Amino acid sequence: MQPDAFASAPVTAWSPAAEADQTAQRTRVQARPAFTLMAHRERWGVQNGRIRPILGRIKHMAGLSNVDVVKGVVKTKRAEAHYIERGWTIIPPTTLPPSQAKRPTYIVRPQGRPDVHLAYWEQAFPGSVQLRADEALRDEFLDYVAETLLPPPPIYVLERMRDDARAEYEACSDRAQSVPSYKPLAKAAADRLKLLEAELERRSERETPAASEGLAAKDEE
DSSP: OOOOTTOOOOOOOOOHHHHHHHHHHSBOOOOBOOEEEEEEEEEEEEETTEEEEEEEEEEOOTTSTTOEEETTEEEOHHHHHHHHHTTEEEEOTTOOOGGGTTSSSSEEOOTTOTTBOEETTEEEOBTOOOEEEOHHHHHHHHHHHHHHTOOOOOHHHHHHHHHHHHHHHHHHHHHHTTOGGGHHHHHHHHHHHHHHHHHHHHHHHHOOOOOOOOOOGGGGO
C-alpha cells in the first residue's frame, strides 16, 4: 500500500485540554485545494538575482479549468491536456530537487488542517491567516524545474523583460529626484536590467539565425 502523500500527524487520545491546545496551534489560513504546478515558456521573471520561471497551478476543484470528478475521485487529465495545448509544461507532483528527495510530493498539509494544501516552501503559522515563503527552498525548486524540465526562456521574452526593466528604471529614476523612497526601486530595476542585458548578450553569442534562401521574382506571383 502506498503511503498517503499528504498524511498528517498520528491520531492521539482526545481531551478538552489537548483539543484547546491543538486548536490554538492550528493555522487559520483559508482552505486551499490540492494542485498541480505548471510552467509556461513565456512566463519568466527575475527573482533574487536570477531569471526564474513563474509557475501556475491547476487547482483540483471540480468544474474549474476542465477538472473532473469521477466517482468522488478528482481527475486532471483533461485540464492538463487543455494547458499543454496552450504551451504549458505540467510539473508532476513527485518533481523534487535532490535535497528534498525524502518527500513524497511537493505538496504538504499543515497539521490539523487537511483542507489546506501548500507547496513545501510555503509556511503557515499557528493562529495566523498569513503565509510566508521560504525563498531559499522556493528558488531551489524553481532552479531545478528550469534545469530539468524547461527550455531556456526565448530571446523575445528576455527582450520584453529587458524593455520592461528599462522603462521601470527610467520612471523610478525620474521619480526619485523628488521622492527619495523611489531610489531603492530604481536600483532594483537597474539590477534587473543589467542581469537581463548580460543574459541577452550571452545568449546572442550562442544563437544561430534560422537558415534562409533567396526568393526569385517569379516566386512572388
